[in-house]
Amino acid sequence: MSIEIKNVSKRFGDFHALRDVSLDIASGELLALLGPSGCGKTTLLRIIAGLETADGGSILFSGEDTTDVHVRDRNVGFVFQHYALFRHMTVFENVAFGLRVKPRGQRPSEAQIKAKVTDLLKLVQLDWLADRFPSQLSGGQRQRIALARALAVEPKVLLLDEPFGALDAKVRKELRRWLRRLHDELHVTSIFVTHDQEEALEVADRVVLMNAGSVEQVGSPQEVWDHPASPFVYGFLGDVNTFQGRAHRGELHFEGVQIDAPEHAHVQDAPAFAYVRPHDLDVQRYAPGAQGIVAQLSRAIVVGPIARLELLPTEGSPAMPGGQDAIIEAQIPAQQFRESGFREGETLVVTPRRARVFVKEAA
Ligand code: ATP
Numbered sequence: 001m002s003i004e005i006k007n008v009s010k011r012f013g014d015f016h017a018l019r020d021v022s023l024d025i026a027s028g029e030l031l032a033l034l035g036p037s038g039c040g041k042t043t044l045l046r047i048i049a050g051l052e053t054a055d056g057g058s059i060l061f062s063g064e065d066t067t068d069v070h071v072r073d074r075n076v077g078f079v080f081q082h083y084a085l086f087r088h089m090t091v092f093e094n095v096a097f098g099l100r101v102k103p104r105g106q107r108p109s110e111a112q113i114k115a116k117v118t119d120l121l122k123l124v125q126l127d128w129l130a131d132r133f134p135s136q137l138s139g140g141q142r143q144r145i146a147l148a149r150a151l152a153v154e155p156k157v158l159l160l161d162e163p164f165g166a167l168d169a170k171v172r173k174e175l176r177r178w179l180r181r182l183h184d185e186l187h188v189t190s191i192f193v194t195h196d197q198e199e200a201l202e203v204a205d206r207v208v209l210m211n212a213g214s215v216e217q218v219g220s221p222q223e224v225w226d227h228p229a230s231p232f233v234y235g236f237l238g239d240v241n242t243f244q245g246r247a248h249r250g251e252l253h254f255e256g257v258q259i260d261a262p263e264h265a266h267v268q269d270a271p272a273f274a275y276v277r278p279h280d281l282d283v284q285r286y287a288p289g290a291q292g293i294v295a296q297l298s299r300a301i302v303v304g305p306i307a308r309l310e311l312l313p314t315e316g317s318p319a320m321p322g323g324q325d326a327i328i329e330a331q332i333p334a335q336q337f338r339e340s341g342f343r344e345g346e347t348l349v350v351t352p353r354r355a356r357v358f359v360k361e362a363a
Contacts, residue, residue: 001062001075001156001189002027003048008057010043010213017043019213021057028187030180032200035210036236041193044210045159048191050074061157074157077150077188079143081162085134091145092130095120098153120148123182140164140171144178151186160192164199172196176203197237201225209233231275234358240275241328242321243293244362247272252359254293271362278331280356283309284349285342292351295328297344300337307337311350 003025010018018040025031033041046052048059050071059066066074085094095117099108108116121127124144134142143163150158163179164172180203183190194200200207201221209216209224209232217229228234231242245254248269286294295311302308311328313320320326330350332340342348 003157003189003191004060004063005044005048006058006060008044008047008054008059010040010047010052010054016213018047018054021210021213021215023208023215023218025189025191027062027189030183030190030192030203030205032204032207033191033193033210034197034200034207034236035195035216037195039210040213041195041210042161045161045191045193048157049076049078049159075153075155076157076159077153077155079146079150079158079160079163081165085142085146085149087134089133090130091121091126091132091134091137092117094134094145095148095152097149102153116152117148120152123151123185124148138171139167140175143167143175147179147182151188155188158188158190160190162193162195165194172199179203201237209236211236228358231273231358231360234275239278239329241278241281243274243276244321245272245274246270247359247361252357273360273362274352275358275360276352276356278308278329280353281328281330282351282353283311283330283332283340283342284351285340286347286349290349292349293328295348295350297342297346297348298327300342300344302334302337305334307332307334309337309342309348311348314347 003023005021005023005025008018008021009016021040021044033044035041043052047054050066050069061074086097089097096113099113099116102108117130118127121130124147126141126144126148129137129141129145134145137145147163164175167175176199192203201224204221206218206220207224208218211232217224217233219227224233225237228237234240243254245252246269247253252272252274254274284290284292294314296314297309298312299310300307309330309332311330313326313328320328328350
């Protein structure tokens with residue numbers, strides 16, 4: 001089922017939780033709503049579900065306005081962060097629940113319920129836990145059961161609100177791969193809310209970046225990563241160093257440093273910001289006349305295959321919004337760091353890779 005969200009807005013008192021949000025979601029798509037805490041992701045999901053009403057705008061399911069359709073009749077399945085499994089019911093009964101409460105006439109027979117629940121438990125690879133109670137499951141297992149329960153009634157739309165938010169990093173990683181595979185099998189139109197950019201980029205067909213109640217960008221994971229629409233998007237998708245300078249005739253001028261502007265930068269003779277990710281900085285030992293940002297290595301932390309370098313810009317380095325406290329973060333392969341022999345306190349030169357710099361005119 002396709003979903004159209006048209007100019008939806010929502011206020012709580014004076015607070016604008018959603019401002020004129022429009023989105024088209026194709027049938028069978030897996031869409032991630034990504035953004036910082038409080039940007040309106042859950043509110044939008046609840047409006048799609050019919051658990052909350054919008055102040056303005058409309059939601060269409062397969063072209064039909066849902067405004068007056070009760071949540072019960074929307075054919076929507078939910079999975080929330082805090083697994084709402086029934087504690088006094090076994091796993092089997094939890095998954096069977098939605099089938100048992102169907103109105104008489106639509107309710108499947110006991111044999112059909114058994115077959116359906118068994119199939120679903122196999123689908124989520126937990127059929128061996130059918131007789132357990134929720135308290136006897138791990139967090140990851142509970143979320144898979146919650147998903148099986150949501151799928152039991154064959155929803156046309158699946159809404160997941162931070163489904164793996166309460167789990168530890170390793171389990172989250174496993175479950176998101178699993179969710180992607182499951183979606184590829186079932187093709188139920190699905191929307192999941194997350195504030196974890198890695199989760200959104202890894203799992204979704206398309207990512208919707210939200211900020212302060214508005215949509216900043218919609219695109220495939222690669223589109224939003226390679227062509228961020230705004231500094232907000234760029235910054236939200238990963239760590240970033242920000243430098244302040246001036247764009248002038250295809251070059252970016254920062255105090256003491258000049259680099260060729262990347263191709264997308266059309267800024268001409270205007271104050272500009274340059275944004276660079278830590279792994280898009282080249283780092284070398286300082287030598288007189290070196291071209292680049294001169295900075296002192298204040299700390300180096302090796303985390304597995306990566307060395308994270310914290311550098312203090314020296315006088316004459318480009319201005320950074322953090323002022324006195326600003327540090328430059330660079331990431332290089334741990335192997336390269338070991339071979340370089342860089343020592344804390346040493347002066348280094350940092351150069352942004354031109355093609356990887358994101359430039360925006362200062363407002
Ligand atoms: P999080 O990632 O923290 O869950 P979110 O992006 O899902 O955040 P929402 O839960 O949609 O954000 O909330 C958006 C804003 O609306 C927040 O500032 C929140 O405090 C406010 N809000 C949400 N529900 C209500 C409510 N029932 N009454 C008043 N304010 C609300």
